[in-house]
Amino acid sequence: MNKRERLLKKLTEAWGPSGFESDVASIISEELAPVGKLSRDKLGSVIAVQEGRTKRGPRIMLAAHMDEVGFMVQQITKEGYLRFLALGGWSPRAMPSMRVLIRTHTGKDVVGVVGFKPPHELGPEERKKPIELKDLHIDVGAIDKYDVKKELGIRVGDPIAPVTQFVPMTNKEMYLAKAWDDRSGCALMVEAMQELAETKHPNTVIGVGTVQEEVGLRGAQTSGHAVKPDLALAIDVALARDTPGYREDTDCRMGAGAAILAYDSTMIPNLALRDLAVDVAEEEGIPYQVTTLRGGYDTGRIHIQREGVPSLALGVPTRYAHSTESVIHRKDYESALRLIVALVERLDRRTVDKVVTR
Incomplete structure (x- = not known):
């Protein structure tokens, strides 16, 4: 390199x-x-x-x-999932399965993944609908809301961004990141x-x-x-x-x-x-x-x-x-x-x- x-x-x-x-x-x-x-x-x-x-x-x-472009924690559900809002222009279609990093107010980094109902569980009408931000959540591997707030230190307002690596592609002329x-x-x-x-x-x-x-x-x-x-x-x-x-x-x-x-x-x-x-x-x-x-x-x-x-x-x-x-x-x-x-x-x-x- x-x-x-x-x-x-x-x-x-x-x-x-x-x-x-x-x-x-x-x-x-x-x-x-x-x-x-x-x-x-x-x-x-x-x-x-x-x-x-x-x-x-x-x-x-x-x-x-x-x-x-990134996200911000908007809500922590009682089950321990994060609802979030967009910082910048996102297409929700690009979000499911995205790996993200949440940075807490203490500076701790927490890894999560954007979750969405799997295709097996989608009904005929749901399959026709475009994905909306409200349909998505972030899974940080927590047990419940207490776990998110007290153990992981995440709170409303914490920022989020994707996590990926810089990679020269096969022909070396293209860079992926x-x-x-x-x-x-x-x-x-x-x-x-x-x-x-x-x-x-x-x-x-x-x-x-x-x-x-x-x-x-x-x-x-x-x-x-x-x-x-x-x-x-x-x-x-x-x-x-x-x-x-x-x-x-x-x-x-x-x-x-x-x-x-x-x-x-x-x-x-x-x-x-x-x-x-x-x-x-x-x-x-x-x-x-x-x-x-x-x-x-x-x-x-x-x-x-x-x-x-x-x-x-x-x-x-x-x-x-x-x-x-x-x-x-x-x-x-x-x-x-x-x-x-x-x-x-x-x-x-x-x-x-x-x-x-x-």
Whole structure:
């Protein structure tokens, strides 16, 4: 396993649902400490400021969210099962038999599994119904409610996230793990900051690991206010639409390059910045694809800070996002890293001013 794969393994296997990102924040802080001046905003986002060759250069924000979709304990039944609510957008169809880890208020980790009535016991009408969150529970191997609360230390409000391992797949080009949304973006932000530290970039680059993106882009709003960027890039996942069920002429495929987002539900990107990203990719020979998303990115909050911040989302195409296992392609990750670094190196004061006024 090479250095990059070790970083990806650390980040994807780290436990960190929305609002409980401290394990991920520790990893990112350790990686960024040698290449930027570290601080935290009051919501918990990690901020690393790296000055380039001039202090008068524009402030470029690279935002990647640290949180993953997860759950929270909502109720403990008298039989010792957990009812739970979702932190972020889940499809209940992806949940049955999922192995999870509950972190108690004392810091103790408890393993459980999402339970559902087996197919043998489903009646004809139940088989037709879609699975709902209320149909599911978490089994922690407890005897009763007392056992859950007193012996395991679990209480209402304790956070929950899936437990899986990072695995290079058979052809070695694909990586399987949980939480590529957005630990792939976190890794890209870290690697971009490390590469840029070796260059004389014409700006101040601020790498930010944001919190609570999956529950409303909250860390992006507070860190965007704290950082006061002149321009922002959100580094996140795009949805690969090359699996069964999508049309054949899809606009986003695994292995076809970095994703440049032309639209998402929270932002229409700055058009000049979008075009610049495309131009940079073509001039540098970086594989890319332009796509859209019905969800949102951190730039959805950042771009409406103060009088407005020119913003763009870039991503790595990902299969099966917001589930317990998802897949990315090594070449797409590499293309995204090349594009981020090349784009930031072009963003001097004159270029950023043109982006703003165009």
